[in-house]
Amino acid sequence: MATEDTDTGPWSDRGFALGGPDELSEREQAAVEACLRALADDEFVLAERYTEWQVRGPTLEGDLAVANIAQDELGHARLWYDLLEDFGHTEPELIWERPPEDFRHATLVERPFARGDWADAVVRGFLYDEFERLRLDALADTEYPRIADRVGKVQGEEHYHREHARNWLERLAEGRGDPDNGHRRVQEAIDRLFPHALTLFVPTAYEPDIVEFGVRPAPLSELRQAWLDEVVPVLEDFGFRLPVAADAHPEAVDTLLPTARGRDGEHTDAWADLHDEFTFTYRQLDRSEAPRLMVDPDDADEGGDHP
């Protein structure tokens, strides 16, 4: 049992090293915020990109499936942005009025899709969702109760994403219909996206604190190794070439990183356009706040799937 008696939330049966949002030291709060920004921005920007496939998917069913996944990711982003609001940030500050260079997502999620290049969406989903699983597993052990409370909810929707990505990958790799086309497009997407996928694991200046305080107890370097062990063999088994072996030395892997790495605020050229696009309506309507259509996640499902 937890010794502290400060809260009666659903997490109260487990002890946490960190307190609620009002109980953190300045350094602890900075670490929690840095961790949440990477999480929320990854999900939000990926959802923005996925949404471009809406009404443009290869089939009606494929279209709905990817739109459904985009909706899931937006929902996850909302859960994480909501935790940043605990610290007094408003939604416009976090999304609609935030300068593009303040976003902390990895460059993988901001890259544009070439017109009709479904293999790109499939490879991107595969690389991202395998990372997402590892990150969520690590966050299940978080010492910050507000994150712990929400991890399970997000994990529940990720299984479908991974199955979706793997099933498509398998079929494109096997090549039904035109084998060369599917296989070639996946290989090109791997060549193009793999370096950007590595930016998912680029640590920020807050990484030592994030790990030390247990916001995410497993360091990104550990997650990257686990990710390489997972994705490299799967892709190689399908007959694709990878730029590194799963057991390559970390320094060798680092050399593949692109110059812009996202997590430090430096992004690729595609980001400015995407940012401009999703903030366009907000600016055009001269908004200063974001209307809320849904109840706060904390009030949304009382008595729902909490442990």
Next chain:
Amino acid sequence: MIFEVFRQETESDYHEHVGNVHAPDEEMARLFAQVMHARRKPANSLWVVPKEEISEVDADDPGVAMGGTTQKAYRWATNYSTGRMAEEIEASEAEQVEAEARRRSTRSEGGDD
């Protein structure tokens, strides 16, 4: 390929036909069916069936007899609830109820038998 989808709302419901999905194979069909037919409606289970595997009996096909062509109204249970037969049954039931009531009152008067 077209797969027909049947959705079961709760464990105690029948699977009902809700539409179909296009997919290259069963695995993808199961994946798509979840989004197409269970995302916004409660579902305990989905049956995803290749359309060509479904055997159909069409009422318009020659030689098909859905219920036959001659009068067989006597097979309907509702036919027994009217007419002389029904009156006899009703009277008989009433007699039995009366007899039962009589037996019960005799017993209670008879004390600890």
